[in-house]
Amino acid sequence: MPELRKDPISQRWVIIASERATRPSDLKPDDPPPAPAFDPFAEGNEDKTPPEIASFRAAGTYANKPGWRVRVVPNKFPALQIEGGLDKRGDGIYDRMRGIGAHEVIIETPKTINTFTGLPDAHVHEILWMYRERLLDLQRDGRFKYGMLFKNVGRSAGATLYHSHSQLIATPTVPQTMQIKLQACQDYFDFRGRCLVCDMVAQETEQNERVVMDSGQFLAFAPYAPRFPFETWLVPKFHSSHFEHHDRTVYEELAFILKRTLLKLEKGLNTPPYNYMIFTSPFHTPPSEHYHWHLEITPRLTPVAGFEWGTGFYINPVPPEDAAEYLRNVKL
Amino acid sequence: MPELRKDPISQRWVIIASERATRPSDLKPDDPPPAPAFDPFAEGNEDKTPPEIASFRAAGTYANKPGWRVRVVPNKFPALQIEGGLDKRGDGIYDRMRGIGAHEVIIETPKTINTFTGLPDAHVHEILWMYRERLLDLQRDGRFKYGMLFKNVGRSAGATLYHSHSQLIATPTVPQTMQIKLQACQDYFDFRGRCLVCDMVAQETEQNERVVMDSGQFLAFAPYAPRFPFETWLVPKFHSSHFEHHDRTVYEELAFILKRTLLKLEKGLNTPPYNYMIFTSPFHTPPSEHYHWHLEITPRLTPVAGFEWGTGFYINPVPPEDAAEYLRNVKL
Numbered sequence: 001m002p003e004l005r006k007d008p009i010s011q012r013w014v015i016i017a018s019e020r021a022t023r024p025s026d027l028k029p030d031d032p033p034p035a036p037a038f039d040p041f042a043e044g045n046e047d048k049t050p051p052e053i054a055s056f057r058a059a060g061t062y063a064n065k066p067g068w069r070v071r072v073v074p075n076k077f078p079a080l081q082i083e084g085g086l087d088k089r090g091d092g093i094y095d096r097m098r099g100i101g102a103h104e105v106i107i108e109t110p111k112t113i114n115t116f117t118g119l120p121d122a123h124v125h126e127i128l129w130m131y132r133e134r135l136l137d138l139q140r141d142g143r144f145k146y147g148m149l150f151k152n153v154g155r156s157a158g159a160t161l162y163h164s165h166s167q168l169i170a171t172p173t174v175p176q177t178m179q180i181k182l183q184a185c186q187d188y189f190d191f192r193g194r195c196l197v198c199d200m201v202a203q204e205t206e207q208n209e210r211v212v213m214d215s216g217q218f219l220a221f222a223p224y225a226p227r228f229p230f231e232t233w234l235v236p237k238f239h240s241s242h243f244e245h246h247d248r249t250v251y252e253e254l255a256f257i258l259k260r261t262l263l264k265l266e267k268g269l270n271t272p273p274y275n276y277m278i279f280t281s282p283f284h285t286p287p288s289e290h291y292h293w294h295l296e297i298t299p300r301l302t303p304v305a306g307f308e309w310g311t312g313f314y315i316n317p318v319p320p321e322d323a324a325e326y327l328r329n330v331k332l
Numbered sequence: 333m334p335e336l337r338k339d340p341i342s343q344r345w346v347i348i349a350s351e352r353a354t355r356p357s358d359l360k361p362d363d364p365p366p367a368p369a370f371d372p373f374a375e376g377n378e379d380k381t382p383p384e385i386a387s388f389r390a391a392g393t394y395a396n397k398p399g400w401r402v403r404v405v406p407n408k409f410p411a412l413q414i415e416g417g418l419d420k421r422g423d424g425i426y427d428r429m430r431g432i433g434a435h436e437v438i439i440e441t442p443k444t445i446n447t448f449t450g451l452p453d454a455h456v457h458e459i460l461w462m463y464r465e466r467l468l469d470l471q472r473d474g475r476f477k478y479g480m481l482f483k484n485v486g487r488s489a490g491a492t493l494y495h496s497h498s499q500l501i502a503t504p505t506v507p508q509t510m511q512i513k514l515q516a517c518q519d520y521f522d523f524r525g526r527c528l529v530c531d532m533v534a535q536e537t538e539q540n541e542r543v544v545m546d547s548g549q550f551l552a553f554a555p556y557a558p559r560f561p562f563e564t565w566l567v568p569k570f571h572s573s574h575f576e577h578h579d580r581t582v583y584e585e586l587a588f589i590l591k592r593t594l595l596k597l598e599k600g601l602n603t604p605p606y607n608y609m610i611f612t613s614p615f616h617t618p619p620s621e622h623y624h625w626h627l628e629i630t631p632r633l634t635p636v637a638g639f640e641w642g643t644g645f646y647i648n649p650v651p652p653e654d655a656a657e658y659l660r661n662v663k664l
Contacts, residue, residue, distance in 0.1 A: 203426075311507030
């Protein structure tokens with residue numbers, strides 16, 4: 001019998017339809033793209049990208065030259081442009097504004113590799129520290145209201161480049177998805193006087209059916225109502241509204257658990273296409289009692305079709321309890 | 333310069349980023365799936381599907397035998413199941429219910445073809461008349477709150493079967509996407525005292541920049557803020573809240589314009605994968621002044637990646653004015 005479950009943060013219902021499938025081996029990832037003949041993100045090709053915005057690099061090396069470990073450049077084909085005013089206007093019943101924003105690429109390694117899971121934890125820590133730096137820097141610009149950090153891996157997940165990288169898009173409005181999450185967390189807090197995600201952490205830890213890994217300060221778990229098979233969330237177990245408000249030790253532990261969670265997905269599911277997204281608080285907001293940042297990892301193993309597009313319902317053939325158990329047992 | 337536009341019904345912002353592409357020929361559809369060796373939906377194979385729920389068939393022919401023109405069967409792998417009570421329950425902070433609903437397949441023709449655009453208008457009319465019949469029948473069941481009619485064509489659009497068909501899923505809650513649309517239309521009506529889509533029809537007709545086809549009672553147009561290149565909506569130009577509340581002449585005209593709009597997409601874009609979805613009012617609701625049903629056709633020519641999943645923003649490289657002009661000029 002299928003089951004309908006509601007995710008309390010996104011307010012989405014999902015259909016857990018385990019009759020429709022499926023052992024992990026039935027979920028076929030698309031082929032990972034081959035390493036390219038020419039890699040514009042590799043060390044030595046710094047002149048093939050726009051000039052760098054930031055980098056962590058060896059002492060004595062120069063911007064846009066080799067010697068970096070993590071490097072941030074503007075997207076060569078930006079979805080939004082950095083220069084100008086918003087020029088908000090009506091057009092009859094419609095609303096528009098100029099496409100102002102920032103679109104940055106975080107190149108995560110100088111090597112031509114497709115994933116950072118083979119790199120030392122200290123390197124993954126530097127990637128996360130760079131996420132923090134860029135979020136802090138971009139919110140100095142009052143035109144930007146939100147910064148979405150995300151990663152596309154594999155063609156079905158929308159990746160067009162092989163080399164391990166993430167992206168950051170700063171938008172001039174708070175995205176609809178975030179507005180729904182913020183409202184749900186606010187409503188929950190107003191009703192119960194507690195943070196929704198803190199309550200989620202408590203229940204997940206206690207039930208212990210959907211936990212993939214617990215690192216002490218962070219929990220990796222399959223959410224109660226996942227849209228996609230093997231969807232996995234990472235949340236701090238302590239309350240925190242802003243991803244970018246931590247000190248180094250926190251990112252060190254996040255690097256540890258993020259790398260191992262991704263490794264389990266890669267090993268257990270044969271390098272699936274996936275996205276991850278960091279849902280931090282909007283720019284220019286103070287620490288809040290009701291919102292709690294989180295990172296969502298969504299493998300792309302099932303198609304999204306008219307029903308999902310039309311309703312916002314998702315059909316997931318793998319119960320999260322099964323997915324979590326499977327991933328827990330993947331040996332690293 | 334990219335432009336941000338807001339769709340007033342879905343409340344989504346989209347980024348029209350025409351610098352990022354793109355002539356229609358640059359948008360590569362995936363290959364349409366080949367005709368299958370065995371077609372379970374073809375005439376003569378009626379015993380390869382679950383027993384039929386409804387059909388339009390020649391006088392003197394029998395259910396589950398040849399002689400039908402349009403045939404409805406339960407989905408063999410249903411996302412929701414028809415039998416039982418909802419058994420709504422909490423699970424700590426979470427909500428769940430049993431996966432009760434209906435999942436039907438509308439087989440649109442006895443022939444092994446991938447699209448109904450080659451069939452006579454009268455046949456397409458019967459398909460739409462069947463949509464109406466099934467919506468009216470399913471809402472007799474008080475457990476079901478909404479009926480989503482949709483079509484998946486091509487692999488990137490989630491289709492797994494070649495034979496021309498649509499699906500109808502009746503859900504036990506009103507989907508989130510519909511709730512957002514209903515609220516937006518209600519808010520607009522409360523503020524202005526007019527129907528949002530009626531105002532949209534007036535503005536589109538007057539500006540005449542995004543119209544693809546006007547059949548008199550129906551308008552096919554590129555919406556102001558399309559998520560996808562060549563997204564096209566069909567709406568009645570007169571006010572109507574329920575798709576299923578019309579008489580035959582209305583579906584005749586809808587069949588005329590729907591078939592020709594799809595033909596233009598097929599000819600102009602080299603048979604792209606696409607979905608369409610009908611957004612009618614929820615079940616058991618009386619005719620309303622504020623909601624106006626519509627049909628959305630969404631070709632799948634651009635990937636959906638972490639940014640779109642995370643924000644609900646969409647990046648569309650083709651301005652709707654260009655898309656409409658292109659489709660207007662496709663000769664049938």
